[in-house]
Amino acid sequence: MTLTEKYLNQPTRIAPLVTFRVLFGALMAFGAIRFWANGWIEKLYLEPTFFFKFYGFEWVQMPGETAIYGLFALIILSALCIMLGLFYRISTLLFFLSFTWTQLIDATNYLNHYYLVCILAFLMIFLPAHRSHSLDVLRKPSLKRAKVPAWCINILIFQFCCVYFFAGLAKLNYEWLFRAMPMTIWLPERTDTPLLGYFFQFRWVAFAFSWAGALYDLTIWGFLLNRKTRAIAYIFVVIFHVLTKVLFNIGLFPVIMIFGTLIFFSAEWHERLWQYISRITRVKKGSQRISQNDNFEKSPPFRGGGGLSKMAITLFITFQLLFPLRHYLYSGDILWTEEAYRFGWRVMLVEKSGNATFYIKDSASTKKQEIVNGSHLTFYQEKQMAIQPDFILQYAHFLKEEYETKHGFKDATVTVESYVAMNGRSSRQFIDPTINLSKIKDTFAPRKWVLP
Numbered sequence: 312m313t314l315t316e317k318y319l320n321q322p323t324r325i326a327p328l329v330t331f332r333v334l335f336g337a338l339m340a341f342g343a344i345r346f347w348a349n350g351w352i353e354k355l356y357l358e359p360t361f362f363f364k365f366y367g368f369e370w371v372q373m374p375g376e377t378a379i380y381g382l383f384a385l386i387i388l389s390a391l392c393i394m395l396g397l398f399y400r401i402s403t404l405l406f407f408l409s410f411t412w413t414q415l416i417d418a419t420n421y422l423n424h425y426y427l428v429c430i431l432a433f434l435m436i437f438l439p440a441h442r443s444h445s446l447d448v449l450r451k452p453s454l455k456r457a458k459v460p461a462w463c464i465n466i467l468i469f470q471f472c473c474v475y476f477f478a479g480l481a482k483l484n485y486e487w488l489f490r491a492m493p494m495t496i497w498l499p500e501r502t503d504t505p506l507l508g509y510f511f512q513f514r515w516v517a518f519a520f521s522w523a524g525a526l527y528d529l530t531i532w533g534f535l536l537n538r539k540t541r542a543i544a545y546i547f548v549v550i551f552h553v554l555t556k557v558l559f560n561i562g563l564f565p566v567i568m569i570f571g572t573l574i575f576f577s578a579e580w581h582e583r584l585w586q587y588i589s590r591i592t593r594v595k596k597g598s599q600r601i602s603q604n605d606n607f608e609k610s611p612p613f614r615g616g617g618g619l620s621k622m623a624i625t626l627f628i629t630f631q632l633l634f635p636l637r638h639y640l641y642s643g644d645i646l647w648t649e650e651a652y653r654f655g656w657r658v659m660l661v662e663k664s665g666n667a668t669f670y671i672k673d674s675a676s677t678k679k680q681e682i683v684n685g686s687h688l689t690f691y692q693e694k695q696m697a698i699q700p701d702f703i704l705q706y707a708h709f710l711k712e713e714y715e716t717k718h719g720f721k722d723a724t725v726t727v728e729s730y731v732a733m734n735g736r737s738s739r740q741f742i743d744p745t746i747n748l749s750k751i752k753d754t755f756a757p758r759k760w761v762l763p
């Protein structure tokens with residue numbers, strides 16, 4: 312059997328895909344409800360008057376107050392439909408579009424696990440995860456399938472391997488390994504943690520956490536792939552992510568990884584899980600026979616894609632392997648410049664703080680004015696802007712347009728005095744204060760206006 316047949320085309324039991332669908336949909340619905348209930352829609356989408364954009368997605372706009380609530384309602388509804396396997400194809404498409412839209416509105420809200428959710432949601436559009444244990448099958452029994460091509464499960468496994476591997480690769484740097492940064496800063500702030508807190512005052516613990524974290528990310532995916540080590544590896548997955556959830560404010564990422572990595576387990580393991588669930592949830596009325604919808608019984612395997620599918624899978628895998636490595640095209644410390652930093656699974660690598668004071672000058676009158684950032688940005692936006700060069704540049708362009716349009720400035724010049732402290736070092740100047748930022752366009756070229 313060729314590798315293509317084994318990892319792409321070989322018929323594989325559908326159970327792992329069903330488990331993933333149910334957990335993914337449930338977690339996404341919970342996450343959106345939690346986001347709404349905590350007032351984060353208002354804080355992150357309604358309070359700001361200016362939004363920072365990802366390069367190439369400047370066209371994505373905030374849809375308005377009523378529409379943003381509708382967008383989150385759509386996320387919740389489509390996620391629940393994914394969980395139940397109801398109108399699955401349209402639900403996955405709607406979830407992907409609505410969730411991704413909310414992430415593109417303001418780049419200051421970027422988190423690695425939001426990016427992961429976008430990727431997983433995109434993949435699920437094409438995965439036949441509704442072909443068993445779903446309301447779609449109850450509506451239309453002919454949809455039911457017991458097996459799917461191996462790629463439908465392996466593509467998800469591959470994606471989680473990428474997250475771990477590139478997160479580990481990113482930790483192989485001087486700051487993480489030989490200064491134990493930013494753990495040396497973060498752990499002493501957690502000395503009130505039950506049981507472990509006492510030890511966080513010692514610097515050697517920060518080094519232990521740093522090295523253990525790098526080793527974990529670089530190897531855990533391999534142990535999960537190995538059937539003999541999978542069970543013990545998953546115990547470490549749970550311990551690691553529960554610990555990170557307790558110690559650090561990183562949202563749902565630990566839960567996503569705990570639930571998501573169940574995809575590594577065999578189809579037989581998932582089938583036993585579903586049989587157990589069906590036994591404890593089934594109403595007992597004399598007969599103990601499991602209904603057809605509870606069994607992964609024989610049915611024609613799902614087929615689809617052909618040569619086009621192979622090409623698409625190849626392109627997806629190639630992109631996921633190369634895109635996180637694009638930072639090697641830049642010289643200098645990307646922890647400082649943040650060139651190609653996002654979308655590379657660079658998780659919890661840096662502690663930065665800074666301040667940026669902008670000045671705008673009218674070329675006609677030589678009038679110079681200091682900008683009060685709080686008049687245009689929320690506190691959170693200002694905090695993120697001050698340490699990320701592309702946000703500083705976007706804000707400078709916004710100020711030029713704002714003051715020329717509303718305050719009558721002519722050919723305005725925008726400069727900034729910015730200082731950033733990184734990983735416990737003293738604050739130092741971040742952006743060249745002599746540069747007129749309003750004349751610089753953001754590109755993929757090296758940011759020479761960022762001071763080394």
